[in-house]
Amino acid sequence: MLIFNKKKKKQLSNDSMENGVHMITAAAPNSIISEQFKTIRTNIQFSNADKTYKSLMMTSSFASEGKSTVAANLAVTFAKQGLKTLLVDADMRRPTINATFSIANPKGLTNYLTDRDFDINEAIYETSNDNLYVMPSGPVPPNPAELLNSKRMDALIDSLEKQLDLVIYDAPPVLSVTDAQVLSTKVDGTILVVRQNIAEKEAVRRTIDLLKHVKANIIGTLLNDVETSGNTGYYGYYGYYGKDDKEVRKQGR
Incomplete structure (x- = not known):
């Protein structure tokens, strides 16, 4: 059994839910x-020379790691390349x-x-960004994991x-609920x-183990909010590491 560091549990922020x-x-x-997101887009596209990814899932270990921000901004970046892109909110609980897109x-x-x-x-809603469409999660259901694991979801x-060039699914954190594990088995790649x-070493290790247990195709890790010597903007530095990169193996130790 893995025991995480006993830190005082922080109250989850609802800022992204309320303000996008x-x-x-x-x-x-x-x-x-x-520009960093464009680089990440390029790395994703060239991470597999034999296959074009049609569906990607973004997840994290716990909440507040930035996976919704990454999913939305990557979706814009792919759309700006001319790809017909759909961003799906598969995080039905949060x-x-x-x-984000002001849909009442x-x-x-x-x-x-x-x-x-x-x-x-x-x-499916059009956005002000050319080629970008979004699908909200809709009403909160009592059984999200079961819905994601249904044949209707497969269809x-x-x-x-x-019908689309790329579909990006914003999934819940892996260690919070089983939704992400379920969805990871259905998409082409997981990031x-x-x-x-914010992320703890043991939590990241456990997350990777859980995804590998269901044979998810983890194509890379995106490390964000990294402290650097220069000022890189509001979110800090985003670095993408492919699944064979040493940094990913380091995260999983």
Whole structure:
């Protein structure tokens, strides 16, 4: 049994749920941080020479590590390249897309998964960014993991991949609920977001073990909010490490 450091439990921030995440790639496309996201996009695209990723999942060990911010900004970056991109809020317990894209009382993923007569087009919203579409999570269901593990979810993933160039799923943290493990088995690749001074070594190790246990394809780790000698902007430095990079192995020790 793994025992994490006994620290005082912090109350989860609801800021991203209430105010959305900061879309720096849309607001300041030529900033240093936006350029770093472009580099991450390139690294993802060239991480597998034999296959083009059609679906990606962003997750973390715990909340407040920046996975929703990464998912949204990467989605913008891929869309700006001309790829028809859909960002899906698969974090049904702590959704952020509603606030980020100012969608009031949205219908979304749970509506489709629980109502066989629901038209999926009612859950997909255009944004002010060309080629970028979003799907909110919808009403909070009592059984998110079961919905994500349903055949209806499998059919949705398959349909979206056929109609879009890329689908990015913003999933819950791995150590909080089983949702991310379930979804990781259905997408082409999983990216683990690790935030410096927030993520704990044992937590990251346990997260990787859980994802590997379900045979998730972890294509890389994104380390954010890294302290550097220079001023790199509001979020700090974003570094992407492929699955064979030594830094990823270091995180998993």
